[in-house]
Amino acid sequence: MKCGVDLETREVEELYINIDPIQAGGRLTADAMKAIIAYGDGYSVCDNCRKPFRLDYIKTPPVDVFHRDLAAFVHMDIARVVAGARRGFQAVTGTYVQKGDPVLLSALSHYTEFLAIESQGGIPLEIPKNKDNLITEDAAADKIESVLRKYGRAPPLLFIDHFDYQYGNEHQVKQVIQVAHQYDIPVLYNGAYTVGILPVDGKDLRADFVVGSGHKSMAAPAPSGVLATTQERAKEVFRTTRARGDVTERTFGVKEVEMMGCTLMGVTLIGMMASFPHVKERVLHWEQELNNARRVVDALLAIEGTRIVSEYPRRHTLTRVDTTGSFDRVAQKHKKRGFFYSSALREHGIAGLIPGATKVWKYNTYGLTRAQTEYLAHTFVDIARDNGLLVNGEW
């Protein structure tokens, strides 16, 4: 079925259970689907943009209220919508990082944090992970000390991912922030895998910046996201323009430099807004999501030769698994080689695995119903059995 000239309709969410590691939290809610149809056109939220002409002042639709609600949702003072978490990172590095500055992130940081630092000429330096693939406060303290020795000054910024994208492991965010603050280093909390799927309390964590991703975890269209901060830091990161036309003497009012004025003027913002009541509700059911995730992990662990590479028991629905000793052994002899596995999953109605992957791979069960969870767990086991792998326990 076409949805445009030479454009096939996307049906993966309609036809399959999708366990793609990055897509799970960004599936639209039914309300968001309706809203994007109504607000599809370019500058659709700007019908009633009035003085001082800035996105977060718009009252109809209630963009202004949404901005305040968004700040409250992550328990910070002030929030702005941004074109993806990465643009939130960039706004913060644009404010604090000068050329040659050492900036801390972690051995499990997302590449967009590196790029945000690199774009300012900063030097990204990693806090090492420990043998369990966790970022600890001790490692953060050691790294800060080593930076002080080498650069003679503290880093102007530290990034910490609450859950990383590689393992979905939970890191010592609160403690790392505490350590950083002892050196007066502001901290950016990367909530790309938390904001919108589990409760986040920026004040409790004492984060200086909370960044979330709309398309990754807030059931919103791409690119969208949130950058929230404290009153104090807002003056810096959301500073308004001081530019002035040397000929015309024009000035540009309340436009914020790092936001480049307005950010999301249509469908992306309305999608975030329409999903928001549901997102606020769904974060309260994180425990149920974890139960689902653990059920699937149990199934995988029952397949002899399979290892969960992420921390265990799981604290997130994104999980990294090593099937070198199970499904990859099958692949060695299978006529479809590595493709047997993704293709068997497809035949069972499961999508989201990279075709050919049989060694180390990731999946995400976020948002599946209990019934879908059971089906997924049993599908892994069934494919294992069908291919002669030993399954332990009552499966």
Next chain:
Amino acid sequence: MKCGVDLETREVEELYINIDPIQAGGRLTADAMKAIIAYGDGYSVCDNCRKPFRLDYIKTPPVDVFHRDLAAFVHMDIARVVAGARRGFQAVTGTYVQKGDPVLLSALSHYTEFLAIESQGGIPLEIPKNKDNLITEDAAADKIESVLRKYGRAPPLLFIDHFDYQYGNEHQVKQVIQVAHQYDIPVLYNGAYTVGILPVDGKDLRADFVVGSGHKSMAAPAPSGVLATTQERAKEVFRTTRARGDVTERTFGVKEVEMMGCTLMGVTLIGMMASFPHVKERVLHWEQELNNARRVVDALLAIEGTRIVSEYPRRHTLTRVDTTGSFDRVAQKHKKRGFFYSSALREHGIAGLIPGATKVWKYNTYGLTRAQTEYLAHTFVDIARDNGLLVNGEW
């Protein structure tokens, strides 16, 4: 009608003829409407993202082909999609502008160009407009010379808007580029009001960068846009990351620093793609659009006391008009004051004028049918007559 909790459905395009100056070129095509429904979810275009994991390499949907087509469409070598024209500006200033650098733009430049320069610590300097509100090659040459005298060096970049946002006037783009090149200054052609609504030939203009806006002029959802450049400049503005994890020794392959990796991963990109065949077609009918625009201008000029502030005859569908001597005179005595005018337009089914505006205002007839154009022209005249203003000619 609601399209979400506390969210009213937007119906302005269904119920009215919308002459909002910035919304006209960003109305979705029917194909884009269908495509955004199919691709509403967060990372919807990433189902088949494979090595080397970058947006413009995705084959299904044909994002790769679209990128090449987009470059060809503006007759440049290489194109990337960006989250609005402003993010295209920022990528270019991020590449070429250092702190303290003088950067040229014009007395009619959009504020986002100022912000893009300010975000890099550059100094925006305006090429003056002449008495007809046009930017000429002579003014550009004079300004460059004055920068050379004051700063001892040429600006690293010059912005020129083909048509400006204030008057919709056409400026001497080709000639200004030629002058800039005599000083080896690269030029960014701002096509926010051209790319997607009239033919743009970057090679013929000898532009170094062509920037367009998806939500302003390419019938696409916000935020979206295009940054296109030459082979030579692409190496600079689309340079790939050199970041390397000091602990993990990770590198990040083909990710482009100024793009922050990928830019539009879902509905915004698919909207651009679905509209693109229609956009390619519609730029060929620019003359008809101008005829429509001129018809409306004729009607306004027939109303005694009304002035067209934009250049005349019109070369663009965006027009600035001064009705201080006509509708504003009515407003002085009307019980609704200035609101009589926007409210009369609304009653006649016309939307897009800022409520209360009766002195100097802008409108855009882009995309109206001939019948809608006639209706709009006659509505202006009718409202004038209804309020006792003199109308000249055969209206």
